[in-house]
Amino acid sequence: MKRVTWVQPEDLLRHELLQSTQEGKDVAAVRQTWSTAGYSVDPPVGGVSPEPAGPAERALAGRLLDELARLPDSTALDEPSDWPGILATMPPLGRDNRATPRSPGTAKRGHEGGDEGVPFVAAVERGRPNQTIQPDRIKGAWLGRAVGCVLGKPVEKVPRAGIEEILRSTGRWPLRRYFTAVGLDPLVAQRWPWNRASRPTSLEENIDGTPEDDDINYTLMALRTLEHHGADFDAGDVATGWLLDLPAGRAFTAERIAYRNLLSGIEPPRTATVGNPFREWIGAQIRTDLYGWVNPGNPLRAAEWAWRDASVSHTRNGLYGAMFVGAMAAAAVAVDGSDAAAVERVLDVGASVVPPASRMAAAIALGRRLGAAGIPPAEAYAALEAEFAGLHWVHALNNSALVAYALTAGRGSFDQAICLTVTGGWDTDSNGATVGAVMGAVTGAAGIHPYWTDPLRGRVSSSIPGCDGATFSELTARTLAVAERVSSSPVVTVR
Numbered sequence: 001m002k003r004v005t006w007v008q009p010e011d012l013l014r015h016e017l018l019q020s021t022q023e024g025k026d027v028a029a030v031r032q033t034w035s036t037a038g039y040s041v042d043p044p045v046g047g048v049s050p051e052p053a054g055p056a057e058r059a060l061a062g063r064l065l066d067e068l069a070r071l072p073d074s075t076a077l078d079e080p081s082d083w084p085g086i087l088a089t090m091p092p093l094g095r096d097n098r099a100t101p102r103s104p105g106t107a108k109r110g111h112e113g114g115d116e117g118v119p120f121v122a123a124v125e126r127g128r129p130n131q132t133i134q135p136d137r138i139k140g141a142w143l144g145r146a147v148g149c150v151l152g153k154p155v156e157k158v159p160r161a162g163i164e165e166i167l168r169s170t171g172r173w174p175l176r177r178y179f180t181a182v183g184l185d186p187l188v189a190q191r192w193p194w195n196r197a198s199r200p201t202s203l204e205e206n207i208d209g210t211p212e213d214d215d216i217n218y219t220l221m222a223l224r225t226l227e228h229h230g231a232d233f234d235a236g237d238v239a240t241g242w243l244l245d246l247p248a249g250r251a252f253t254a255e256r257i258a259y260r261n262l263l264s265g266i267e268p269p270r271t272a273t274v275g276n277p278f279r280e281w282i283g284a285q286i287r288t289d290l291y292g293w294v295n296p297g298n299p300l301r302a303a304e305w306a307w308r309d310a311s312v313s314h315t316r317n318g319l320y321g322a323m324f325v326g327a328m329a330a331a332a333v334a335v336d337g338s339d340a341a342a343v344e345r346v347l348d349v350g351a352s353v354v355p356p357a358s359r360m361a362a363a364i365a366l367g368r369r370l371g372a373a374g375i376p377p378a379e380a381y382a383a384l385e386a387e388f389a390g391l392h393w394v395h396a397l398n399n400s401a402l403v404a405y406a407l408t409a410g411r412g413s414f415d416q417a418i419c420l421t422v423t424g425g426w427d428t429d430s431n432g433a434t435v436g437a438v439m440g441a442v443t444g445a446a447g448i449h450p451y452w453t454d455p456l457r458g459r460v461s462s463s464i465p466g467c468d469g470a471t472f473s474e475l476t477a478r479t480l481a482v483a484e485r486v487s488s489s490p491v492v493t494v495r
Contacts, residue, residue, distance in 0.1 A: 003048050003052060004048075005046070005047025005048045005252075005256075006047045006048070006252060006253050006256045006257065006278070007256060007257065007260060008048055008049065008052075008053065008058075009053070009058050009061035009062045009065065009275075010039070010049065010053040010057050010058055010061040011043070011044055011047075011048060011049055012061070012065060012257075012275060012277050013034065013061040013064055013065050013068075014040065014041055014042065014043040014044065015043045015277035015278065015392075016065060016068050016277035017030065017031055017034070017041055017043075017068070018043055018277075018390070019277040019278075019279070019280065020068050020071060022280070022359075023073060023075060023316070024073070024074050024075040025068070025071040025072070025073060025074075026071065027068060027071070030064050030067055030068055033060075033064060034060070034061075034064055037057075037060060039057055039060075043392065045392075045393075047252070047253075065275060069273075069274075078355070078357040078358065079316040079317065079320075079355060079357070079358045079359070080316075080355065081269070081272075081311070081315040081316055081319055083304060083307055086307065086319070086320075086323075086355060089355035089356060089357065089358075090352070090353065090355070090356075091352075091356070132296075133296050133333065133480060133483050134333070134444065135476055135480060136444040136445050136446055137332075137333045137441050137442075137444045137445075138293055138333060138441070138476050138479050138480060138483075139444075139445040139472055139473070139476040140440035140441055140442075140443055140444040140445040140446070140447065140448060141289065141293055141329065141332070141333060141437045141438075141440045141441035142219075142437075142440070142472050142475050142476060142479070143440050143445050143448055143452075143453055143456070143472055144414065144418075144436035144437045144438070144439055144440020144441065144443075144448060145215070145216065145219060145289060145433045145434075145436050145437035145440065146210045146216060146433075146436070146456055146460065146472070147418065147432075147436050147440070147448065147452045147453065147456070148418045148421065148422075148429075148431075148432030148433045148434070148435055148436025148437070149210075149213050149215045149216060149429045149430075149432055149433035149436065150178070150202050150207060150210060150211065150213075150429075150432075150455075150456065151178055151179070151418055151419075151422050151428075151429075151432045151436075151452075152421070152422045152427075152428030152429035152430070152431065152432035152433070153195060153198035153201075153202035153211070153213065153428070153429045154179045154194045154195055154198050154199055154202045154203055155179065155194070155195065155422065155425075155428050156195045156198065156427065156428050156429050157195055157393070158192050158193075158194075158195070158425070158428075159425050160381055160385075160423070160424060160425035162191070162192030163175075163192075163422070163423060163425055163428075164423070165188050165191070165192060166179070166184065166188060166189075166192055167179075167423075169183070169184050169185045169188045170182065170183045170184050171183060174419065174423065175419040175422060175423050176415065176419060177204065177451060178202075178203065178204040178207065178452075178455070179202075179203055179204065180203055180204040180205055181194070181199075181203055181205070182204075182205060198211070198429075204455070207455035207456070208455070208457060209456060209457040209459050209460070209461060210456045210457075210459065210460040210461060211461055212460075212461040212462050212463060213429060213433075214250055214251075214252065214286065215286045215429055215430050215433040216433070216460055216462060217246070217250060217462055217463070217464055217467075218286055218287035219287070219289055219290050220460075220462055220464045220467045220470075220475075221238075221241055221242070221245065221246060221287070221464060222287060222288065222289075222290040222291060222309065223290055223475070223478060223479060223482065224241060224245065224464070224466075224467075225237055225238055225241050225309075226290070226291075226294065226482045226485075226486065227478065227481075227482060228241070230485060230486060230489065231305075231485075231486040231489035232489070233305075233308065234308055235268035235269065235308050235309070235311045235312050236267065236268060238268075238308065238309050238312050239258070239262050239267075239268055239271065239312050242255075242258075242259060242262070242312075243259075243262060243263075245464055245465050246259075246464065247463050250463060252283065253278040253281050253283055253394065254272070254276055254278035254279055254281055254283045254284070254313040254314055254318065255283050255313050257271075257274075257275060257276040257278060257313070258271040258272060258276065258312050258313035260275075261274050261275070261276070268311055268312045269311045269312070269315075271312055271313065272311060272312060272313050272314050272315050272318075273315060276313070279313070279314050279315045279316070279318050280314065280315065280316055280317045280318040280395065280396050280397070281314075281318060281392065281394050281395050281396055282318075282321065282394045282395065282396050282399050282400075282427050282430055283313060283314065283318070283394075284306075284309070284310035284313060284314040284318050284319060284321060284322035284396075285310075285318075285321035285322045285324065285325045285396060285399075285400070285430075285434065286325075286430045286433065286434070287306075287309055287310065287322065288302075288305075288306035288309060288310065288322040288323075288325050288326040288329070289325060289326070289329045289434070289437045290329070290479065291305035291306050291309070291326045291329070291330075292306075292325070292326045292327060292328065292329025292330035292331070292332070292333065293329055293330075293333055293441070293479055293483070294479060294482050294483035294486055295330045295483070295486070296330060296333045296334035296483070297330065297331075297334040298330055299326070299327035299328075299330040299331055299349045299350075299352070299353060300327070300353065301330075302326040302327050302329060302330035303323040303324075303326050303327045303330075303353040304323075305326065306322040306323045306325065306326030306327075307319055307322065307323055309322065310322035310323070314396075316358070317358060317359055317360040317363075317396050317397055318396050320353075320354045320355060320358055320360040320361075320396075321360060321396035321397075321399075321400050323353045323354065324350045324351070324353065324354055324360065324364065324400060325350070325434055327349050327350045327352070327353045328346050328347065328349060328350035328438055329437065329438065329441065330349070331345065331346040331349035331350065332346045332437075332438045332439075332441035332442050333441045335442060338412065338442050338443045338444070338447060339412040340410075340411040340412035341412075342412065342442055343407055343408070343410070343411075343412055343417075343438070343439070343442060344408070346407075346438060346442065347364075347368060347404060347407055347408065350364070351364050351365070351368075359397055360396065360397060360400060363387075363388075363397045363398070363400050363401040363404070364400055364401065364404045365404075366383075366384070366387060366401050366404075367384070367400070367401035367402060367403065367404030367405035367406075367408065368404045368405070368408045370383055370384065370405050370408075370409075371404065371405040371406070371407070371408025371409035371410075372408055372409075377409070377420060377423065377424070380405055380409070381402075381423075381424050381425070384398065384401055384402060384405065384424070387401070388401065393425070393426045393427060394426070394427045394430070398426055399426050399427050399430065399431050402421065402424045402426060402431055403421065403431050403434050403435055405420070405424070406418075406420040406421035406424065406431070406435050407435055407438060407439070410435075410439070412442075413439075414436075414439040414440065414443050414447060414448055414449075415449070415452075417435050417436075417438075417439045418432055418435050418436050418439065421434075421435040445472075456472075458471050458472055458473070459471050459472070460472075460475070
């Protein structure tokens with residue numbers, strides 16, 4: 001029998017040792033107990049260890065997970081997970097509608113993540129109705145998300161060096177179109193195998209519509225949540241939607257743990273913390289674009305809605321990544337212009353909702369600095385890899401930094417931004433989807449070349465009820481209907 005991934009206690013413990021260390025907890029005693037028993041402390045790269053654990057190993061792992069959960073947390077104030085705490089870290093609004101520095105003794109700024117003068121657009125929008133939505137921008141966001149996702153799918157889990165070797169072998173370096181296996185050297189294919197699940201549906205020669213992917217499924221789930229519950233939805237509504245409509249096998253890492261916790265009778269937000277070492281991974285930020293699309297020009301509300309959704313499965317920087325993406329989406333569908341300056345304004349808005357003392361703020365700032373530096377992409381990628389060495393390839397921090405880099409270095413070009421994103425490795429389809437959605441919203445559907453969109457046949461595949469075969473035109477219309485429905489609702493509702 002195939003073992004279920006992302007839930008085995010012995011694997012969760014090894015991931016939790018690293019996660020707790022990153023949160024500043026003293027894990028030395030737990031690590032020593034585990035290693036003295038003869039077990040590896042290195043987290044598995046995949047979802048499950050090669051060999052199943054015996055009863056003694058599994059029992060010890062469960063006990064040590066409980067010990068780690070009880071350790072004191074000395075850094076929670078810098079990286080709060082509750083909405084009032086998060087809101088308190090945001091710079092107050094100055095008279096010139098820019099962030100003003102906090103007084104000494106208040107939340108500190110970290111690693112240049114909260115520079116003075118960053119436009120705090122989110123604060124301006126409290127209480128304002130949504131701006132008029134341009135349907136072409138909503139459709140562009142849907143299409144861009146799908147294009148970026150499909151572009152990255154075949155090389156998900158392939159490291160950057162392998163991606164480059166594949167592209168050079170097929171005469172596609174640098175990346176400018178979908179991947180192909182045509183002309184690929186068999187030795188290269190053996191060294192860097194395609195993502196097994198995506199190869200039949202996501203290469204240039206076999207794309208026939210948008211294949212199913214969690215990066216699209218969760219956007220559909222957010223749409224259904226708002227269709228059913230409107231602006232007053234809460235984390236419980238999101239969780240119930242998962243149980244009713246999301247197949248358990250389509251949930252991974254933090255979402256799978258949260259799903260299991262729900263089935264055990266645990267309610268949000270504890271679903272995000274009980275036995276969940278993936279609480280700062282990328283899963284939440286692939287779920288929150290739509291909250292921005294239906295709140296054009298209201299990035300603070302988009303961020304708070306993203307927080308509600310993300311709180312089912314994530315904490316700290318996992319939440320902030322979701323808020324960053326939601327706020328960028330709200331800005332992208334409303335920003336004036338479609339050039340590099342417009343993208344920078346979108347990034348300003350996204351960064352403004354992230355607690356400035358957090359590691360996420362530092363990661364975003366690093367990505368933007370590298371993108372603005374004008375250095376060769378290989379140098380930028382190497383700098384990111386050095387900064388985030390040791391993090392899993394689907395962690396929120398490294399991937400958010402790569403997203404910020406690609407959006408900045410793309411200089412307003414849809415093609416350049418998504419290709420720089422996917423070439424950088426890590427979570428290629430998720431990052432491609434995020435950057436594609438931002439750029440598609442900025443440029444509109446008309447700004448995306450048909451060589452990207454034609455293979456998608458105007459439709460998506462999904463196991464979400466009522467969504468399989470949905471067209472992008474239908475999804476655009478549904479999104480616009482939700483945006484109209486929520487436009488007169490209170491801007492921020494803390495649940």
